[in-house]
Amino acid sequence: MKEIKPGIIGIIKPKGISSFDVIRKLRGFSETKKIGHAGTLDPLATGVLVIGVGKQACQKLNSIVKKEKEYIAKIKLGVNSTTDDEEGDKKIVNVENIPLLSQIRWIIPEFQGKIYQTPPIFSAIKIHGQPAYKLARQGKKVVLKKRLVEIKQIKILKYKWPYLELKIITGPGVYIRSLARDIGKKLKTGGYLADLERTRVGDFKKENCFLINHD
Numbered sequence: 001m002k003e004i005k006p007g008i009i010g011i012i013k014p015k016g017i018s019s020f021d022v023i024r025k026l027r028g029f030s031e032t033k034k035i036g037h038a039g040t041l042d043p044l045a046t047g048v049l050v051i052g053v054g055k056q057a058c059q060k061l062n063s064i065v066k067k068e069k070e071y072i073a074k075i076k077l078g079v080n081s082t083t084d085d086e087e088g089d090k091k092i093v094n095v096e097n098i099p100l101l102s103q104i105r106w107i108i109p110e111f112q113g114k115i116y117q118t119p120p121i122f123s124a125i126k127i128h129g130q131p132a133y134k135l136a137r138q139g140k141k142v143v144l145k146k147r148l149v150e151i152k153q154i155k156i157l158k159y160k161w162p163y164l165e166l167k168i169i170t171g172p173g174v175y176i177r178s179l180a181r182d183i184g185k186k187l188k189t190g191g192y193l194a195d196l197e198r199t200r201v202g203d204f205k206k207e208n209c210f211l212i213n214h215d
Contacts, residue, residue, distance in 0.1 A: 004030040006054030008064070010201070010209035013041050013049045022049055025212055034058055038065040039201060040124065042177075044086055047071075047198030048206050067202030068152065071168045074195040075180040078162040081192035083122040084177035093190035101159050107186050108154050111179060116146040120177045149174045163194065 004026060013022050019040045026035055030053055038050040038061040050065075052058040078095050082088035119125055121142040122133040136142045150171035158165040164183070168176060177193045184191020199206045 004053050006032065006057055007052075008057050008060060009051050009053065010204035010206075011049045011051050012206060012209045012211050013046055014212065015044060015046050018043050019049055022051070022212065026051060026053070036061055038062075039069065039172075039198075041198060042085065042196070045196040045198065047196075048201050048204050048209055049198075050201050050204050064202055066172045068200075069170050069172075069174075069198060069202075070200035071166075071170070071176055072157070072197045072199060073166045073168055073176050073180065073193060075164045075166065075183060075191050076162050076194040077164060077184055077187065077189040077191045079192060080181075080184070080190040083192075084120045084175075084181045085193040086195075088122070088192070090192075091190075093184075095189045098161050099187045099189060101156070104156065104159060104164065104187065107183070108156065110186065111183065112151050112154055114148060114150050117149050117175060117178050117182070118146045119144050119175050120181070123175065147173060151179070162189075164191075 011022055011026070013019065019037050023035050023037060027033055032054050034055050036052045036058040038052070041047065041049055050061070052061045078093055080091045080093060121136045121144060123144070125132045125144060127135060127142065132142050132144060151168065151174055152171065153169040155167040156164070157167055168179070176196055180191050180193040
């Protein structure tokens with residue numbers, strides 16, 4: 001990657017590193033250390049991460065994080081996870097009836113529009129100044145309140161038990177891990193987010209973003 005000039009750019013975050021790891025890498029290609037990002041991606045997620053380079057660009061990130069986002073999500077049914085994704089401890093669910101595609105199509109509309117969603121306990125939401133995930137890792141009881149969010153569209157791309165692949169368009173503040181968990185709960189199968197790619201943030205699309213190396 002060449003030297004990064006001040007401004008707002010889109011980066012493709014690879015799997016296995018945090019959003020802050022991306023910031024650290026980019027500081028090696030910029031004269032300024034003032035670099036921030038709009039909308040965190042979990043380490044296991046990939047895709048579009050909008051970056052502000054320089055003070056003026058970073059000040060604009062608050063408006064960008066509120067913009068529409070688009071994801072491709074793969075949900076694994078029949079198993080629950082303590083973190084609602086691949087990182088957590090897994091527990092197989094005794095599924096009496098494997099859901100049909102028609103059943104999934106029937107319940108999906110319940111998760112569209114303005115809905116109340118409970119964030120994962122392993123999240124960066126602060127409780128008395130402490131990130132929830134740190135308290136959860138300490139074995140402390142974590143209770144997070146439901147939040148009003150907007151899921152604008154859910155499209156079923158593929159379904160072959162136990163995997164369900166969806167295209168999701170959201171407003172700000174939506175946790176796709178929570179959506180995966182809640183869909184599994186509604187189907188009485190359990191479920192967690194097995195894979196996630198963010199393909200768009202506002203006008204930033206993955207085909208127009210820069211790639212960075214994992215190392």
